[in-house]
Amino acid sequence: MDTYSFLRHFADSWMLLLMTALFVGIVVFAFRPGSRSVQDDAANSIFRNEKRPARDPAEAPVRRNSKEA
Template identity: 60%
Template sequence: METYSFLREFADSWMLLLLFCIFVGIWFWVARPGSNKLHDEAKTMIFRNDERPAPQEEAQK
């Protein structure tokens, strides 16, 4: 039972702090200056090779 109490206390305190710090670090990594170019490329990636509409036969499928 002592192991459970130790792990429960560790998870409620230090692990929660560690996971929160990781979350904040990832958020800052995504929102860092200079990352807009990467985000713009990712959001338009699906349209990269879209030069013309699909033929009528493929559009009806």
């Protein structure tokens, strides 16, 4: 059996099974019961600094009033 035939057979059988298992694993991981808070945080991350822009991390930390904290 030459190399091409071996790789073709491997891709048609075992690699298809591996890719299907990987897809099912990713879907189960995304829809697991404990991931709602992580998914909500990722979905709302673009709105986090909507009222004012984020500070530049290179700037010195700004003191906060007790009302803001």
